[in-house]
Amino acid sequence: MKELTSYNRVAGYLNKVFDLLNAEFFENALSRPTITIQSTPRAYGHFSLREDTWVSKLGGTHEINIGAGTLARPIEEVAATLLHEMVHYYNYENGIQDCSRGNTYHNRRFKAAAEAHGLIVEHSDKYGWSHTSPSDELLDFILENGLTDILISRNEFAGFHITGTGTHSGTEGTTPPRTSSTRKYICPCCGNSVRATKEVHIACLDCSAPMVLAG
Numbered sequence: 001m002k003e004l005t006s007y008n009r010v011a012g013y014l015n016k017v018f019d020l021l022n023a024e025f026f027e028n029a030l031s032r033p034t035i036t037i038q039s040t041p042r043a044y045g046h047f048s049l050r051e052d053t054w055v056s057k058l059g060g061t062h063e064i065n066i067g068a069g070t071l072a073r074p075i076e077e078v079a080a081t082l083l084h085e086m087v088h089y090y091n092y093e094n095g096i097q098d099c100s101r102g103n104t105y106h107n108r109r110f111k112a113a114a115e116a117h118g119l120i121v122e123h124s125d126k127y128g129w130s131h132t133s134p135s136d137e138l139l140d141f142i143l144e145n146g147l148t149d150i151l152i153s154r155n156e157f158a159g160f161h162i163t164g165t166g167t168h169s170g171t172e173g174t175t176p177p178r179t180s181s182t183r184k185y186i187c188p189c190c191g192n193s194v195r196a197t198k199e200v201h202i203a204c205l206d207c208s209a210p211m212v213l214a215g
Contacts (some may be wrong), residue, residue, distance in 0.1 A: 003148075004148065004150045004151050004152065005151045005152050007037070007152065010037065010150050010152060011035070013150070014035045014066060015032065015035055015036070017082060017147065017196045018033075018035060018064070018082060019032065020141075020145055020147075021082065021083055021086060021118075021141075022086070024118075025083065025086075025118050026090055028095070029090065030086060030090060030093065030214045031061070032061075033061050033063055034053065034054040034062070034063050034064075035063075035065075035066070036063055036064070036065045036066075037065070037066055038065050038067070038068055039057075039067065039069060039154060039156060040065060040068075041067075041069070041156060044066070044070050044083065044084075045064065045066045045067055045070075045081045045084065045085045046063075046064070046065050046085065047062065047063070047086075047088040047089050047092070047113075048062050048063040048064075048065075049084040049103070050062070051061075062089060062092075064082065064089065065085075066078065066082060067081075068080060068153070069153055069154045069155075069156035071150045071152060071153040071154070072150055072151065072153035073145050073163070074149060074182065075142060075149045075150065075182075076138065076139055076142050076182050077134070078135055078150060079134065079142055079147065080119060080132055080134040080138065083117065083118055083119060083130075083132075083134075084114065084119065084132045087110065087113050087114045087117055087119070088195050090113065090117070091109065091110065091113055092162055096113065097109065098110035098199045099128075104127055104130075105126075105128040106128040106129045106130040107128075107129065108129060110128070110129055110130075111129035114129070114132055115135075118134070118135050118137050118138040118141070119132040119133065119134065119138065120132065120134070120135050126140070139182055139195060143182065143195070143214065181196065182196070183199065183200075183213060183214075184195050184213070185200070185202055185211040185212065185213055185214065186211060186212060187204035187206070187207055187209055188209060188211075189204065189207040189209045190204060190206055190208075192204050192206065192211075193211075193214070194211065
């Protein structure tokens with residue numbers, strides 16, 4: 001796969017990731033929304049409640065946005081953000097009110113749905129059950145599908161920029177993107193596997209053999 005270093009390629013890639021997540025975690029129950037990449041300085045992403053946020057002669061669609069300045073995070077974090085917004089989408093489609101206080105405070109209904117769809121959920125005093133991170137199930141899914149890091153991001157950390165608004169991110173601000181990513185190591189003898197977030201030298205104690213990086 002070519003490196004994800006251009007905006008147009010990343011836009012298509014996010015649609016691909018949406019389709020994969022939709023099949024794995026929602027049994028393809030969600031129609032593809034319009035996925036945008038816009039600056040949201042106080043959020044990693046958002047989901048639009050309006051069904052006609054984007055319109056064409058074919059009809060209207062919801063919008064899921066991924067913050068342009070957050071694209072270069074490790075792919076498991078970007079996927080978790082997309083999945084977070086897909087949970088909002090799923091709840092909306094099923095008549096589940098999962099937020100209050102101007103759609104920023106995430107209630108226990110959001111927590112239950114997120115945990116049922118591949119996310120770990122933590123509580124924030126300000127935003128409720130809004131802090132989500134990838135579960136082991138989601139990490140395995142990312143490795144099995146060979147999803148790779150996005151290598152482009154909008155520079156929102158230096159110089160002048162136009163501010164915008166964000167919703168229900170559970171973040172107080174943004175920091176420069178990190179470049180680490182999940183790696184999977186496999187024992188070539190027995191097939192045991194482990195994950196690491198950096199390059200490591202590790203052996204399988206069952207076989208006394210060094211583990212190798214999964215291709």
